[in-house]
Amino acid sequence: MNKDTLLEVNDLKVHFPAGRASAFGERLTVHAVDGISFRVPRQSTFGIVGESGSGKSTTAQAIMRLVPITAGRITLGDDDLTALRGDELRKARRHFQMIFQDPYSALNPRRRAGDLIREPLDLLEVGTATERAERLEALLKVVGLPPEAAMLFPHQFSGGQRQRLVIARALSTQPDLIVCDEPVSALDVAIQAQILNLLKRLQQQHGLTYVFISHDLGVVQHLCDEIAVMYLGQIVEQAPSAQLFAGPRHPYTWSLMTAAAPPGGLRQSLKQRFGLRGEPPSPINPPPGCRFAGRCPFADDRCRKETPQLAVSKPGHFVACHKTEEVSAAGSSIMAAA
């Protein structure tokens, strides 16, 4: 493994049982994550975007070892996370932490903020009691909260302040990797900027590596170095941020971009070519062929029969689509006309 790679995910699959079709019918399986692979270099931010049901949150939970992994391998530094069990896993957890979407449900309402932030240190028995108290004060300062905050309960904080508490808790064990699952989508716009700037500053100061999950392309572009676009459990396109937004090569990425494009003439012309109808199919027994074919304006018979594989399209740019050339040409002609 490359020395600069911190996290490596290899052919990860997470399937959930979904009962039976009928009393004696076949067993149904939700293919939440269906064979994804990526690498995250140290001190970089890897973004995962997609609609709800695309498997992005399940991927985050799998990396955190919070859901059972059906197949595949996740390596953090030199540790094979998928092989860890029990006490070993618990000890390893100090190296990877998570920031949750909803700061209202991620904090125990009956415990004081200081206890909540110190809890990982207490559980992992890091340092002496005095050292932990000092660390708590430092953590509050790092996320921009006054020392008095330690004595308050979660309901005494605003949404943005609660997210700061969640971030302080994630930082407490000095992790290498932080998985952020939609960390700003529950917050007001003006507060989102505060939290995004804080995350960026912390990354520089502490050399953190982020896996950043979001459905907001603007946010992802702002923060991420590399981006994977997921659709129905699979990565359909992956590229460095600048390259991806300069010229996507998968029709689904174009559709996402269209929905998030700044208002105006460009958005209108993109919408005519790439605007999406309908919603993703069910992840229970997904259709054969390309999973996006049913909503894709470019799909033909081959797309509905033959599953496209994620392949190198340009250096560093991976796409799973039979129609890459046609899609890029259509997209760039619209962009050039604008």
Add this chain to the structure above:
Amino acid sequence: MPPVLEIDNLSVTLQQASSAGMQAVPVLENLSFSVEAGKTIALVGESGCGKSMTALAIMGLLPEGFQIAQGSIALEGQDVAHLPDAALRQLRGNRMSMIFQEPMTALNPVYTVGDQISEALRLHQGLSRQDARERAIAMLRAVQIPAPERRIDVYPHQMSGGMRQRVMIAMALACRPRLLIADEPTTALDVTVQAQIFDLLREMQQEIGTAIVLITHDLSAVADITDEVAVLYAGRCIEQGPTATILSQPQHPYTRGLIASVPHLRLGEAAAQPSEPLEEIPGMVPGLGKRGQLCGFAPRCRFAAGACLETPPPMTAGSAGHRVACWHPQGEAA
């Protein structure tokens, strides 16, 4: 013809017990705006700025303790601010209706979607069960729900979030209301579905000629479908004008902050540039009863000085219906 909705100098207060007895805490102060038929106004601001309270005041649904202290709300010239409950019930779901943020909690889980759409039709238009059902199917078709003849008999939990919001829209528009209030109708939905819902609202509006009050915290997301924007801060309107003007030449530091704090997607060549740090608005919206008489934004504003700390800023009219309440409006360079 009067505008569909005309709000004049509206103030809403909350009666709160304090050491000095009952006290009226201002919630909305001197709000004025109007919407013509077929037009859309966006109310923009953070949580706690009074957007939803404005909506509830219009619908006559203010929670207990809140009351309209002064001003008028006119629906096609008729004052609805002081109507008795029975008369309001005649209006709601009929001449004015509302779409809520979370379609799962706004729909009744124990009735089929068909029953819920038919209810307004039978109540307000006196349709028979059969006729109401047919109209409900037509409404579901109009909001682009596939196989409406089958979908009419399903329960809300059997539908996806996007489908449920379409049902909410069908329900709100079933009686062809003159006024529709949409309170963050797409916040709970995926981006691709958001775009579909906004398109749908626009189409239905053109067909029926409804006036829409759209409540949102994301200005750029709704720019395409709104004609006018009113920015609220701490219960007061601080800037108002045509959408294009507000977006390209915002003058109030709060409006400018709101626009600058959202990371806007950069496409094509601009995507290759490294991202600039986001501008943030420090602090947060002051709570009820902590607003004072002066400019409510002054404590968070980096331009606050002199007059800001002495006299409340008046609403001053600029060009083409652009109005701003600020002692230090910012120039045109965004």
